[in-house]
Amino acid sequence: MNTSSEAGGQNLAVRVLLFATYAELAGRALVELTIPSPATVQDVLRRLRASLPGAEQLPDQPLAAVNRSHARLSTPVRDGDEIAFLPPLAGG
Amino acid sequence: MSPYLTHAPVDLDSLLAAVSAPERGGVATFLGLVRNHQDGRTVVRLVYSAYESMAEAEAARIAAEAESRWPVRVALSHRLGDLAIGDVAVAVVAASAHRAPAFEACRYLIEELKRRVPVWKKEFYADGSVVWVDPTTPGMGAPPESVPAT
Numbered sequence: 001m002n003t004s005s006e007a008g009g010q011n012l013a014v015r016v017l018l019f020a021t022y023a024e025l026a027g028r029a030l031v032e033l034t035i036p037s038p039a040t041v042q043d044v045l046r047r048l049r050a051s052l053p054g055a056e057q058l059p060d061q062p063l064a065a066v067n068r069s070h071a072r073l074s075t076p077v078r079d080g081d082e083i084a085f086l087p088p089l090a091g092g
Numbered sequence: 093m094s095p096y097l098t099h100a101p102v103d104l105d106s107l108l109a110a111v112s113a114p115e116r117g118g119v120a121t122f123l124g125l126v127r128n129h130q131d132g133r134t135v136v137r138l139v140y141s142a143y144e145s146m147a148e149a150e151a152a153r154i155a156a157e158a159e160s161r162w163p164v165r166v167a168l169s170h171r172l173g174d175l176a177i178g179d180v181a182v183a184v185v186a187a188s189a190h191r192a193p194a195f196e197a198c199r200y201l202i203e204e205l206k207r208r209v210p211v212w213k214k215e216f217y218a219d220g221s222v223v224w225v226d227p228t229t230p231g232m233g234a235p236p237e238s239v240p241a242t
Contacts, residue, residue: 017143020214021212068150069146087212088226089210090224090227091212091213092206
């Protein structure tokens with residue numbers, strides 16, 4: 001759902017998922033955020049830290065995923081994307 | 093492929109049946125069981141959780157990679173929820189006409205699953221402490237390689 005700011009730029013609506021220790025630190029597992037376009041995963045993380053108490057405890061460079069694939073912090077994000085920040089994996 | 097994640101005990105017979113065929117004479121299996129120790133501490137139980145939609149997608153990708161790199165048929169399963177010492181946490185099976193590709197694919201599967209699939213483990217110790225296991229911390233072996241970007 002794109003919305004335009006008064007300056008004419010677009011805003012992106014993204015969904016952020018947190019897991020395990022990150023969800024415990026932030027107190028939430030799901031956050032809906034709106035950020036100005038263009039944006040990267042790093043921008044989403046910055047907005048998350050600024051807007052969610054506890055999220056400032058997340059590391060500076062966590063593992064990240066966009067739409068269920070591993071991504072870098074520099075990966076661009078688009079309107080409607082699902083972004084996840086992943087603590088170190090411990091499966092198996 | 094059947095779902096990777098399950099909340100039930102891992103069904104190894106089902107995994108073996110999924111890869112079996114008269115022409116596949118070599119079946120390699122790896123089972124990861126819940127261990128009773130971590131960093132010198134006694135583990136009493138643990139809980140696995142996952143980013144389930146991504147875990148399924150990534151496990152499917154890994155299985156497809158193995159089947160394209162070796163002449164194998166594979167099956168994988170990881171259990172979520174409360175597990176006891178000795179429970180099977182993860183099982184990977186690779187079947188081929190001959191043993192060499194089966195062994196190689198089996199090794200590839202477990203290494204890639206551990207490196208890429210978003211699953212987490214919360215361990216409960218005998219002294220009452222509880223920890224989200226971080227394999228990248230010192231004392232837990234080599235840190236994982238960085239995951240590939242898409």
